Amino acid sequence: MRSGLAPKLIFVVYLVLLMLPIYWLINMSLRTNEDIMSGLSFFPHHPTIEKFLEIFDDPTWVHAFGVSLTYVALNTVISVAVALPAAYAFNRYHFIGDKHLFFWLLTNLMAPAAVFAMPFFQLYYAVGLFDTVWAVVLAHCLFNVPLAVWILEGFVGGVPREIDETAAIDGYSFPRFFIRIFLPLIANGIGVTAFFCFMFSWVEQLLATTLTSAHALPFAAVMTRAYSASGMDWSLLSAAGVLTMVPGAFVIWFVRNHIAKGFALGRV
Amino acid sequence: MIDKPINNRAWFFVLPVLAFVLFSSLIPVMTVVNYSVQDTLGENNFFWNGDSWFRDLLNPHTTIGARFNDALFRTLAFSFVALAIEVPLGIAIALCVPRRGWSVGISLVVIALPMLIPWNVVGTIWQIFTREDIGLFGAALTGLGLHYNVTQDAVSAWVTIVVIDVWHWTPLVILLSYAGLRAIPDAYYQAARIDGASRWAVFANIELPKLQKVLVIAVLLRFMQTFMIYTEPFVVTGGGPGSATTFLSIDLDKIALGQVDLGNAAAMSIVYYLITLTVCWVFFTIMTQLDRRRDA
Numbered sequence: 001m002r003s004g005l006a007p008k009l010i011f012v013v014y015l016v017l018l019m020l021p022i023y024w025l026i027n028m029s030l031r032t033n034e035d036i037m038s039g040l041s042f043f044p045h046h047p048t049i050e051k052f053l054e055i056f057d058d059p060t061w062v063h064a065f066g067v068s069l070t071y072v073a074l075n076t077v078i079s080v081a082v083a084l085p086a087a088y089a090f091n092r093y094h095f096i097g098d099k100h101l102f103f104w105l106l107t108n109l110m111a112p113a114a115v116f117a118m119p120f121f122q123l124y125y126a127v128g129l130f131d132t133v134w135a136v137v138l139a140h141c142l143f144n145v146p147l148a149v150w151i152l153e154g155f156v157g158g159v160p161r162e163i164d165e166t167a168a169i170d171g172y173s174f175p176r177f178f179i180r181i182f183l184p185l186i187a188n189g190i191g192v193t194a195f196f197c198f199m200f201s202w203v204e205q206l207l208a209t210t211l212t213s214a215h216a217l218p219f220a221a222v223m224t225r226a227y228s229a230s231g232m233d234w235s236l237l238s239a240a241g242v243l244t245m246v247p248g249a250f251v252i253w254f255v256r257n258h259i260a261k262g263f264a265l266g267r268v
Numbered sequence: 269m270i271d272k273p274i275n276n277r278a279w280f281f282v283l284p285v286l287a288f289v290l291f292s293s294l295i296p297v298m299t300v301v302n303y304s305v306q307d308t309l310g311e312n313n314f315f316w317n318g319d320s321w322f323r324d325l326l327n328p329h330t331t332i333g334a335r336f337n338d339a340l341f342r343t344l345a346f347s348f349v350a351l352a353i354e355v356p357l358g359i360a361i362a363l364c365v366p367r368r369g370w371s372v373g374i375s376l377v378v379i380a381l382p383m384l385i386p387w388n389v390v391g392t393i394w395q396i397f398t399r400e401d402i403g404l405f406g407a408a409l410t411g412l413g414l415h416y417n418v419t420q421d422a423v424s425a426w427v428t429i430v431v432i433d434v435w436h437w438t439p440l441v442i443l444l445s446y447a448g449l450r451a452i453p454d455a456y457y458q459a460a461r462i463d464g465a466s467r468w469a470v471f472a473n474i475e476l477p478k479l480q481k482v483l484v485i486a487v488l489l490r491f492m493q494t495f496m497i498y499t500e501p502f503v504v505t506g507g508g509p510g511s512a513t514t515f516l517s518i519d520l521d522k523i524a525l526g527q528v529d530l531g532n533a534a535a536m537s538i539v540y541y542l543i544t545l546t547v548c549w550v551f552f553t554i555m556t557q558l559d560r561r562r563d564a
Contacts, residue, residue: 119296248384
């Protein structure tokens with residue numbers, strides 16, 4: 001239905017512009033600091049992976065990477081799990097205060113992290129969760145749970161109500177209906193939601209670094225090591241930056257078809 | 269539209285969500301409210317201070333009031349500029365994304381990549397990329413004979429922050445719009461072809477109205493995020509030169525953590541929060557009203 005070269009051309013130009021800064025980072029990560037400072041170069045003339053090896057050999061880096069992945073995974077699972085029944089309730093029923101509650105949930109997306117960093121620190125310190133992955137998991141729930149409810153609500157709305165009624169007539173109990181029939185119907189929505197939860201938890205740094213100090217230090221916090229008294233270790237910083245993109249790229253690869261089909265509201 | 273049944277037991281479905289969100293929001297919010305009405309002479313002795321922090325803040329003739337006004341204006345201007353570029357650009361690119369074939373998967377992964385980079389790494393990427401000596405962007409602009417200097421020139425700093433935001437977040441608009449476009453049944457396009465509709469007519473009468481729902485999500489999310497923008501200016505410009513890129517959250521951070529002026533910072537964050545809330549509420553209400561009118 002659409003033809004012509006123009007859209008393709010525009011798209012390719014956009015992709016190139018999009019990739020340039022990322023390419024530049026990869027380019028930097030494969031060069032030594034002396035090489036970087038010696039001048040502009042479009043590709044590494046003497047590519048080296050020494051900085052990557054340095055990161056893999058250092059238990060602090062590896063541990064921090066594991067910590068980051070752990071809290072992101074836990075947060076994604078919790079957010080989606082608690083948001084599913086809530087999204088169903090918001091879409092299917094009227095109940096006292098439903099609209100206000102929904103909007104209140106959304107307001108939590110608007111809380112600037114810079115403001116809440118201090119009170120968060122005090123709260124999690126008081127309950128003894130400071131410097132554990134759970135502190136970060138719970139803190140990220142503040143914005144990921146409302147977001148998950150919001151996205152899932154749209155997908156629940158895409159499933160015709162007749163399906164609920166038919167299942168009830170066929171003698172399905174509610175939990176059985178919900179798990180066996182309803183969840184598979186909104187699998188796309190769950191994929192998309194999980195992707196967004198993963199993304200926002202993975203990229204959030206301010207709370208993650210405020211709520212941890214040694215044991216549960218996230219990867220991004222360890223990156224500050226590259227700023228040393230002797231100046232910036234651009235090469236190390238770039239290599240670490242390249243590594244932070246890897247998990248995200250994997251996740252998006254797995255949900256790419258859901259994203260494409262996703263938000264197909266009302267066409268299930 | 270069929271009316272939803274009233275069922276107050278649905279609250280049980282919402283309870284887990286409530287528990288998780290309340291745990292992380294109630295006490296921190298109350299702490300901020302507390303600080304906003306108290307003053308201290310040190311040593312953790314706080315006393316009631318009424319609304320005086322707020323009165324100072326909202327009076328443009330006080331130092332803090334003037335500072336707040338400036339930062340608020342800068343932040344609103346930034347949100348406006350960013351949305352004005354990202355939303356049309358996002359829709360336009362979404363129309364160009366391939367719909368079938370091997371290139372779909374790759375395209376989506378590449379588009380989404382910037383969003384999956386942690387914020388401080390985004391800062392790092394652009395810190396390098398905009399340097400005149402080792403960064404392509406900085407070197408290219410300088411090479412073209414433009415006066416480009418992030419740390420000394422206010423225009424450069426602003427352009428840089430906007431470019432970063434567009435680079436970082438247009439993909440969100442693209443992905444949401446793309447998903448919305450894919451949801452349009454082919455029958456609509458066939459009908460349009462039979463009627464001999466122009467490309468523009470198809471866009472204005474079929475695609476754009478169908479995109480409304482996802483665009484609400486995209487615009488609301490983008491407004492909230494640009495209004496709270498923090499990391500990019502913090503890492504790349506540090507709020508400078510002068511205070512050219514000192515947006516609200518940067519200013520808040522300076523007051524709360526830099527000067528440990530908790531009363532002012534708390535009052536400021538509450539006013540800030542209320543502004544976001546109002547804008548979103550208005551937007552939300554308008555959009556749901558439109559939705560209802562269309563369904564009716």
